[in-house]
Amino acid sequence: MSEVVTYEVADQVAWLTIDRPEARNALSRAVRDGLWDGFRRFRDDADAAVLILTAAGEKAFCAGGDLKEMAGAAMTVPPPDFLPYLQRSVRIDKPIIAAVNGVAFAGGFLLAQMADLVIAADHAKFGITEARVGRGSPWAAPLPWLVGPRAAMEIMVTAEPISAQRAYELGLVNKVVPAAELRDAALAMARGIAANAPLSVRAAKALVYLSAEHGWSAALDAADTLYESVYQSEDAQEGPRSFKEKRPPVWQGR
DSSP states (O other): OOTTEEEEEETTEEEEEEOOGGGTTOBOHHHHHHHHHHHHHHHHOTTOSEEEEEESSSSEEEOOBOHHHHHHHTOOSOOTTSSOOBTTTBOOOSOEEEEEOSEEETHHHHHHHHSSEEEEETTOEEEOOGGGTTOOOGGGTTHHHHHOHHHHHHHHHHOOOEEHHHHHHHTSOSEEEOGGGHHHHHHHHHHHHHTSOHHHHHHHHHHHHHHHHSOHHHHHHHHHHHHHHHHTSHHHHHHHHHHHTTSOOOOOOO
16 A cells, blocks of 8 residues: 555455545545555455545545646546546445545545445535546546436536535435544444345445446346345345344355
């Protein structure tokens, strides 16, 4: 891991933290490399069931690309490996929660958008600001699926940030909490997920994304196939058995 991105695990919950608050946690090369390393590490980490992506400080989750660095490199089209894109360049079947502790602009918006769940501090703001600096946001293609086409259009063409509450109303954010409660709220959600049957959790995540890729009938057929291995697992028998025996389930993940 790089010095500006940290990774730690406790009780099946991994924390991936951008630690560059003096630069509003902007996506420098070092930060981007750290995110690549962190997501891959979580993907392969048998001790981590859920990941929380967050950042240091109270002002910014991530203000986007490091414009000074980009200007110096005279960057045109970002290369495919510029930033990890979950479920595209890095496929992870375990849930990822974004705990947004401040502004999430441009690339920071992308980080929140590509997470599976989002909890935001009440002072957080979300914006796709590329139109203000002549850049693009092809990565926002899934946004109309998340918030609807009219809202996505407004966010992208006006380049005006929206509040955490507005993001919640649009469905971009799952929960808004006071800033002081953000980490605890994210941890509570992560622990609740980690306590569930891992095969069922991973299948549920896959179901959400396959529903976006298929039509009605095709999605139902794909879901039947997806869940077949869940029903046939040892955990599928452990759940009802533990309920009958009035004890917590012991998940095997198989």
